[in-house]
Amino acid sequence: MTAARVTLSLVRGRLDTAEYVFEERATCLLGRADDCSPRLPDDEHHRTVSRHHCLLDINPPAARIRDFGSLNGTYVNETRIGRREPGQTPEEASSSMFPEHDLADGDEIRLGDTVFRVGVTTGEQGPRRTLVLVHCTKCGRDLGDADGVEDYVCASCQAEPAAVLRLLLELAKGGRRELAPIAGYELIRELGRGGMGAVHLARHEATDEVVALKVMLPRVAASEQARARFLREVALTRALRHPNIAALHDAGFGGGTFFFTMEYCSGGGxxxxxxxxxxxxxxxxxxxxxxxxxxxxxxxxxxxxxxxxxxxxxxxxxxxxxxxxxxxxxxxxxxxxxxxxxxxxxxxxxxxxxxxxxxxxxxxxxxxxxxxxxxxxxxxxxxxxxxxxxxxxxxxxxxxxxxxxxxxxxxxxxxxxxxxxxxxxxxxxxxxxxxxxxxxxxxxxxxxxxxxxx
Missing domain, CATH: 1.10.510.10 (Transferase(Phosphotransferase) domain 1)
Structure with a gap:
């Protein structure tokens, strides 16, 4: 399995770096300002390029671009996106929200006289890759097939994380090995929720231990590689022990959901x-x-x-x-x-x-x-x-x-x-x-x- 990546390759222009490679989540600011990367020359060939011209939002293999209301716009395959209106000042343009544009493999981005080509590697395997039919763990809906993915929670069910968590606890009680760390817990009340999941107060039926039980629901079907990568990073945070860090006790994945048991703080946030x-x-x-x-x-x-x-x-x-x-x-x-x-x-x-x-x-x-x-x-x-x-x-x-x-x-x-x-x-x-x-x-x-x- 090759890692998904997005590359920006210099097709035309004069920059110190000919290729920019992104293999993980990143934002990428393009323009003439010193804090941009790639930073375009501040010369006569790039007078039409703003200091902060456009923003790339990259999550390999996906990438999006948004213009910040530049004077002459950003060109994607010679189609202009995001240009501010004639006579509109940069300050007036900054009051507008310009739409994002999805990028695909082979797309070309032009700013002034500089052109980049977008390269996208999906990370898919070659001819021997095995596709598995995916069903929503919660409602059983057929979600199509994916490479090496068996568990996933569909978008509709993700809107009710408490129901997903109750299902996980039932599966844990039924002996699902990967859910053993949360077996025996019962939910008391919801403590909070956000865009990626929710946190509940939970009590262990046998020990009376009280914890904060958190679930995080992937917005995409999580491959084995993505799950392993995430849990490796989580292991680093589990090792942190300090009076001013809320302890992370257990973490795992099951039923298409990541779960965590954490120290409960009764004062809230x-x-x-x-x-x-x-x-x-x-x-x-x-x-x-x-x-x-x-x-x-x-x-x-x-x-x-x-x-x-x-x-x-x-x-x-x-x-x-x-x-x-x-x-x-x-x-x-x-x-x-x-x-x-x-x-x-x-x-x-x-x-x-x-x-x-x-x-x-x-x-x-x-x-x-x-x-x-x-x-x-x-x-x-x-x-x-x-x-x-x-x-x-x-x-x-x-x-x-x-x-x-x-x-x-x-x-x-x-x-x-x-x-x-x-x-x-x-x-x-x-x-x-x-x-x-x-x-x-x-x-x-x-x-x-x-x-x-x-």
Whole structure:
């Protein structure tokens, strides 16, 4: 089995790199700006190319392209897509959401005088590949055939993850070996759900152990290779043990569904707490410093979260009345995405707004470093203190273009009473230029320790 991949090969133009290869989930920004890759020359042959011209969203073997409202548009097989209207300013164009265009093997993309050819390798086997008839595990619907895939949950059944989870527990009780880690659990109530699945509170009938039982439902039929790749990444997060990281106990796959048993935190998520309003500075700083301690431990073990938000900062009350913050879902969204299991939705309309995403992560998604988690932690603190997000996302404007173009609004401009020294630290942590923010979780935590004491 060869790995699925997408390549961009230079057909015409003058660039230092002739071929760009993508074998995992990535976003790829094209234009004349220094942070683009591929970066086009800033010369007379590319005056029609914008600094941030277009975005490729790649999940091998699928790829999409979206123009950001450039002056002359992006050409796919000499058909222009995404051009802003004559007389429209870049600022006015940025208020528009231009459609995405699916790319196929052999397509050519032209920006100015530079042309790339798209190559797509599906990863399929040769003549000996075996096709298996696939049925929905939940409803039994015939879903056609696929290479090496036997279990899958159809789109209709994915809309009811609780029903899928109850089916898994029944199959586990019936002796399905791959579901043994969740055998004996009963559901108590739903704790939350998102685009990839849901989390329930569950109790073990024999031991009374209470856990958070999470399911993640692949948006595509998961091949054996994709399942193994995802679970290998999950194993790295299972090894993380720290007071400020929610422990991941067991993980596995069965019935077309990935399942996880995790430490239960009775205080819920920070996002739920913030529905009651902003936190006092002392409380907000205390929680985020704990988050940073968890991040520091994970980064030391080579694990970057990439998806930190108040929704995966869990709260566990202590006996003395204080609260422990624990980071959850370390690496799960990233690994699910990179294994090609989430479908091509990270920058599409189904992805939601990137409220807690740094510009670095859009520019260099597949090679995101720990600094993207530091920025996200600062964005969570900003939200906890002010009740809003670091950037404004006007209705109708492409949110990914906002991330690329707009700096964070200084927190005191939000009209909230944040101490001056704390505001300075938060604003610095949200700077995007290299060297201006905080490079590590520890550095940010130490800066917070000099402000409002927790």
């Amino acid at each position: 920070l996002d739920d707490r913030l529905t009651k309003g902003p936190l006092p500075p002392d409380e907000a700083v205390s929680l985020i410093r704990q988050v940073l301690a968890g991040l520091e431990h994970a980064h030391a073990h080579g694990v970057v979260h990439r998806d930190l938000s108040p929704g995966n900062i869990l709260l566990r009350p202590r006996e003395d009345g204080s609260t422990t913050a624990k980071v959850a879902d370390f690496g799960l969204a990233k690994a699910f995405d990179q294994a090609g299991l989430s479908g091509l939705t990270r920058t599409g309309t189904a992805a939601g707004k990137p409220y807690f995403l740094s510009r670095r992560q859009v520019v260099n998604f597949r090679d995101a470093t720990p600094i993207v988690d530091v920025w996200a932690a600062a964005a969570c603190l900003y939200r906890a203190l002010s009740g809003t997000y670091p950037r404004d996302f006007p209705r109708g404007r492409d949110p990914w273009h906002v991330v690329l173009q707009e700096p964070a609004v200084p927190i005191r401009e939000r009209g909230t009473e944040v101490p001056g020294d704390l505001a300075m630290v938060v604003d610095r942590a949200l700077r995007e230029d290299p060297g201006e923010g905080y490079a590590t979780a520890r550095e940010f935590a130490e800066a917070l320790a000099t402000t409002t004491r927790s």
